[in-house]
Amino acid sequence: MIARTKIKPVLYHVVAVLLGFVMIYPLLWMIMSSFKPSNEIFANAGTLLPKKFYPSNYTTGFRGFGGISFSTFFKNSFIISGLSTAGSVFSSACIAYGLSRLRFKGRKIWFVMMLLTMMLPFQIIMIPQYIIFNRAGWIGTILPLVVPAYFGGGFFIFLIMQFIYGIPKDLDEAAKIDGCSFYGIFGRVILPLIVPALITSAIFAFMWKWDDFLASLLYLNNPSNYTVSLALKMFSDPSTQSDWGAMFAMATLSILPILLIFIFCQKYLVEGISTEGLKG
Structure with a gap:
């Protein structure tokens, strides 16, 4: 009986480790x-470890293309993701406070x-949004990627x-009773208590905007x-030879x-996900 109780945790951890390895294998x-x-990546696709480490992929990838280094693309992503995250979280908190109180x-x-x-895919509103932003003269700028987040x-x-x-x-x-207005209650009472929800929203907003490819492809020319x-796609060129090593190097840095x-x-x-605030 004692041996059986010891075997169960061991089996559980072994299965969990194996399943975890299967899940993270693509990342590894x-x-x-x-x-x-680049010529070894798909030639020995079933081999995880390289025959010889080739760190120059990171140097080549960070050099970028067209005279633009990859640091510029990282800077653009941080600016767009940061601005849209701040706007999305603050505006969503204001709207949520109004609808709930x-x-x-x-x-x-x-x-x-x-x-x-929440139920409309981006592909449905993609064309109407593009027409609106095009008439506003925003195509080619970061405004279509940032401004909608503030609503x-x-x-x-x-x-x-x-x-x-x-x-x-x-x-x-x-x-x-202490003299707080509706806005004072929001700023002094509600906001400090919903910090976990705000941080959770910020994490998701930043992650989704950081990984966004389609919107960047539409509006940035x-x-x-x-x-x-968007820059990672530039390493892949079907008409010539793709630099897979540099692309995987920059993809690793991007995560x-x-x-x-x-x-x-x-x-x-x-x-934040558990949504357990104070219980009355």
């Missing part, structure tokens, strides 16, 4: 391929419309609303404004910001 393959010459005519209709935006995001609004619902309304009443996701954010913010990520 990409990282190891970044140290292989205010009672006004048509509130349910606006809430349903907000939920409908909130359906997923983030819904997430923050669920967190606000867990905050007792008695705190709002106590703040009113100047290589000096390219993001990392570092997301990985670091997840490592240092996973505590808030778990708290």
Whole structure:
């Protein structure tokens, strides 16, 4: 009986490790391929470790193309992702506060419309948005990638609303007695209590914008404004020889910001997803 109780945890950990390895194997393959010459990557695709480490892929990849180094693409991605994340989180928090605490005519209709935006794929609104931004003269700039974020995001609004619902309304009443206005309650009471939800929203917003390829492809037509996701595609040229080693090297570097954010913010990520605010 004692032996059986000891075997179960061992089997559990063995299975978990094996499944974990299967899940991260593509990532490990990409990282190891970044140290292989381009002609060896697919010739020995079944081999994980390179025969000889080839670190010059990182030098070649960081050199970029067309006289534009990859540091420019990283800078563009950080600027676009940072601005859109800040706008998306703040505007979503404001909208979520209004929908969860205010009672006004048509509130349910606006809430349903907000939920409908979560169900619409980007491909459906892609053409109308492009026409609007083209008439505004924004094509070729970062404005189409940043400005829409300042009008909130359906997923983030819904997430923050669920967190606000867990905050007792008695705190709002106590703040009113102390002289706080509606905006004061939001800034001094609600915002400090929904930090986990805000950080969770920021993580997802930054990650989605950092990985966004289609929108960057649509609106950015100047290589000096390219993001990392768009610049990685430039290493692949079907008409000639693709530099797979440099592409995998830069792809490895491109996942570092997301990985670091997840490592240092996973505590808030778990708290935000669980949506457990204060219980009344």
